[in-house]
Amino acid sequence: MAEEQTDVVFSPKLQKAYFEIQKLRLPAARELIDDERTAMPGNPLIAYLDSYADLHYLLIAEDRNRYKTFVQQEDNRLDDVGKLSEKSPYKRLFQADIRLHSAFAKLKFGNEVSGSWEIIKAYRLLEDNRKKFPAFTPTLKSLGLLHVLIGSIPDNYTWIAKILGLRGNIAQGIRELREVAHEEPFFRQEAELIDLLLHAYTLQLSPAQQTRIRQWPAEQPDNLLLHFFATTVLMKENKSDEAAHFLAEAPTGKEYMPFPFLDYLRGEIALQDGDYDASFSHYARFLKQYRGFNYIKDSYFKMFMCRWLAGRDQEAAGYMQKVTQTGSTIVEADQFAERMAKEFTAGSIHASQKVLYKARYATDGGNFQRAFELMKMVSEKSFETTYEKAEYNYRMARILQKSARVNECMPFYERSVALGQSDAGAAGFAASSALQMGYIYQKKADNQKAAAYFRKAMSFKKHEYKNSIDNKARAALTELGQ
Template structure:
């Protein structure tokens, strides 16, 4: 049937150019290339595959609910086109799996977790089958490697689900597969390398060499907006606010690129961390004016609250607390955290003394460590009344010492955090245990490291449960546990 329809999979030079343009977030020129190729090659499976790839990038960035409803109807149609490829083509199952993975990420982004999870399971089965049928076909490993890492970092109390569904994960195997593609498969090299770096940044642990590589990518492709975006977010995550600001300042713009209001949110984050409250407000408000999505609404209102509250303009701050309750979703952790803060603040559970802790937190997040230490040196544990505040005081001190390279000075504060967190603030206890695990890992004390990672996972309900458990599980896997 496939051969009767004459369907084929040819990644022509023009289509490879479109693929590259999508990865740069230059969606308009990418679609022009795709439309031109569609006219001359209507039966080429790579055209609907790249249509789908472009749609994924648009949906993840725009969070356009109407477009999501309309575009999601095209999934089955595109899968049907992939099904027309001959059974002896290694691209048949690979492209079917790619389309399912694209929609898995889109559905998870839009809060359709069950449907998104089933897409991942179906994609995994297709990739596994393709790997058995065509073991030398390297593109399979790009996506299979990603899934192997994600499945391998699932917390232990959920692994029974993956076993029941026949999903096998291994962080080491997944990383090896991604690197094999990056080294030996020129077409998918860029995507495989970026996936590898992002997995280390957000699930595993970035090495100095990987951080250096992340610095190089935007320099190698100054017209690549996606590289500038990820460099900004990764360096923010690594507490290097000034470097992040540099990548953001050089980010390309223009009509060829997809509108990206989230970049204004990131500008606000950097200014808030610097303590530049007035300019931070402007960036967050600009983000809200341009943005029509649903994530980070609550969080940006929290940050606007902070811009006034930390500047001792409490009356102006109040209206943004009320806005947190009024709109936005709670899909991402940042919005969940904002919602909890608003509820606690309105219930009178957050005292003015918390301003010190938030100022120190934001300064630390941006890598302004001297400023953060100066803030914290003005107070002691006894300056705070509640157990959560005392716990956070010790955690903040520990983080500043750790980020300043004074590892041994951070340890007692992390241990004190662990002790106090049993009475309250389990999130800080879990975070402290995770960091102590990393410290012991760096010191080659595998037994102690494993103990701390297990302790991190033992904390029950808290706002960072999923991300901390994933990181701890990934670290335990690397330790052979």
């Protein structure tokens, strides 16, 4: 019988290690954990922090060898925290969190079935812990996250959640995370970070949250994760000038884990600014240093764009070949790059589309005036295919919407939806247009029309953005009580 551990020891070194992990100062964190491993080998917090540090490393480095080791170590770590007394509320919390770390790593590495089972097991452990220790708030950190994720499952999968006994509720999940942030100083930052991430990528950020994202890196100048998070969220919000500031301020040094993806982000911002040479160099540097498998196709596609949009068409072509020869198609950006490479080979990418790409990148970066000036040079008639016509209407609508010209954008969105219904190839633009119209009607408090458009967004089949659009539409419908 394994020796029963009475409880977790939150030693000063291990507490510091936990916060170092959240700064991506992984070498520094591992040093602290290893010191404690010698001093207190039976402390279950060590196994928990080992797993937590590995998850951060794997999500960023995408290191397949380390991933294999991580999967093999899971059972030992579960055994280590399993030695905790049944009277300790940390026993099931740590078991659930180690399973969640494993789930997110498995999903990242494309092992969906195994990752999903880990989520189910984690959910059951957390529910059990909630019943046994109702006053133990830290359980809500992970349970709240799962309530939001399960609550935003697209309609066609909700029956699976019901059969497995998984209950999702977005509003409840957010309340639970905020209770942790309010009540638990140790887990406050993690709960707040999860809350912000969920709003940035599945729900929508409030003005207060947008302010918080800007404040945080200033409060913790040595926190690389917060600088990265501020950069990516601001880029998502079409504020690349601001994002570039946080990226430039990001801390570096041997205490931090290598983070080549920051060069990819620099490439994106330069591309949006129309600085094609600088952008090309950043993507090239990213590919040289990176050992992972996501965003490789996308980077080669963007290198093609840097040359093609600069009028260096012959030079550009070679990079499209690399798109098909390397990388994976797990993330939407890589799926899009792969499709564009096939279309390029088939001769379906035309010079007339250059203006659409320039306008798209300018819009992504937040330069709506430049994007509008570019789009004024063309009309729907300038394009040959339904796909291009749908893209023209979607781009025009997006620029007008982002420029606070909401009433003017609606006919363009409507037209894009109509074109997507007549041609499956244009489904991605149609679905994106329907989603945006849903948001517009939601803001106008016309919930009936909003719900109809969110459902319409989910109705489009096979396109690169199906998962993320369905998740957002599902989450919005849940918020509307539908």
